[in-house]
Amino acid sequence: IGWTESLGAGALIAMWCYSGYESLSTAAEELEDPRRNYLRAILISIVVTVPVYFIPLLASLAFTSDWTTINAGTYTHTAWALGGAGLGVWIAGSGMLSNVNLFNAYTLAYSRIPFTMAQDGFMPAGLTRIHRVHGTPWVALLATAVFYTVLTPLNVEQLAVIEMWLFSALYFAIYLALWRLRCRPAGAPGQGGEDYRFLIPFGRRGIWWVIMPPMLLIVMAVYGSFGEYLCYGGPALLSGVVLYPLAAWLKRRRALTTPRAPS
Numbered sequence: 001i002g003w004t005e006s007l008g009a010g011a012l013i014a015m016w017c018y019s020g021y022e023s024l025s026t027a028a029e030e031l032e033d034p035r036r037n038y039l040r041a042i043l044i045s046i047v048v049t050v051p052v053y054f055i056p057l058l059a060s061l062a063f064t065s066d067w068t069t070i071n072a073g074t075y076t077h078t079a080w081a082l083g084g085a086g087l088g089v090w091i092a093g094s095g096m097l098s099n100v101n102l103f104n105a106y107t108l109a110y111s112r113i114p115f116t117m118a119q120d121g122f123m124p125a126g127l128t129r130i131h132r133v134h135g136t137p138w139v140a141l142l143a144t145a146v147f148y149t150v151l152t153p154l155n156v157e158q159l160a161v162i163e164m165w166l167f168s169a170l171y172f173a174i175y176l177a178l179w180r181l182r183c184r185p186a187g188a189p190g191q192g193g194e195d196y197r198f199l200i201p202f203g204r205r206g207i208w209w210v211i212m213p214p215m216l217l218i219v220m221a222v223y224g225s226f227g228e229y230l231c232y233g234g235p236a237l238l239s240g241v242v243l244y245p246l247a248a249w250l251k252r253r254r255a256l257t258t259p260r261a262p263s
Contacts, residue, residue, distance in 0.1 A: 007220065008220055008221050008222070008223055009221075011217055011220050011221035012160065012161065012164050012221040013160060015164050015167070015168075015217065015218070015221055016160040016163060016164050017053055018049065019163075019164070019167055019171075020105075020106075020109075021042050021045065021046075022174065023105075023106070023109035023110065024038070024041075024105065024108070024109050025038070026109050026110070026112040026113055026116070027108055027109060027112050056075050056078075056091075059078060059082070060074050060075060060078045063078045063081065063082065064078070075091055075095070076088055076091050076092045076095070079091040079092075103148075106148075107141060107144055107145065107148075110144055111137060111140045111141045111143075111144040112137065112140070114127050114140045114143060114144065115127055115128060115137040115140040117247070118140070120251070121250070121251035121254050121255065122247040122248070122250065122251050123247065123250070124250070125254070126139055127139050127140045127143060128140075162236045164221065165222070165234070165236060165237050166236055166237055168218045168221070168222055169237060171214065171215075171218060172215065172218065175211035175214065175215055176211075178207065178210075178211060179207050179208075179211060
């Protein structure tokens, strides 16, 4: 493939590796002091994540004579060759444990999305059921797990493409929402009466220094992978065009059938 496609595919994988920090905001209400602890958790995760990705990759590149042979099992093979069976087993076990933790975090984050949408009337009301003992949205958790199971036949590359195509649209919406909120008049109150302050310097122009680089990276990744991966990410992204009218109809239908509380 050409350098444009290679750069786009590389950007897509890099976005996938370092994405997801915004996802746990859906569970922020379940954190103690989320205004403080959520930001600290993100900063700590970034400090830990970068060397965890970089150091094994650097060791693999230094060990192998052909970087094109690096695949999902290369880290374990490299560790086995450099440090023997003990290091190889440790790396393999760490990889499995990290994937279990990753799946646990994804389940926590994404199960709250159908739960909240059901509360707002866009999805079936059964998804709002709460466990009487643990206080968790157990129906939403099960529904999320079912969808994860359906996706298991896909390989990592296909999953990464589907997720990042969907996340590209999501990130564009997040960046534009940040720009819109940053452009609020100074001291403009929010819906709750409080003042929102965004500590990003240089005013309205300064916000573009924050959001423009990742937006250009998204455009580059989509452009580089468009022709090859359209069959995977395209249907997933366009599914919202079909599903949103259905969800809006469900909300209107529920509003008509739900009895009003007496005034």
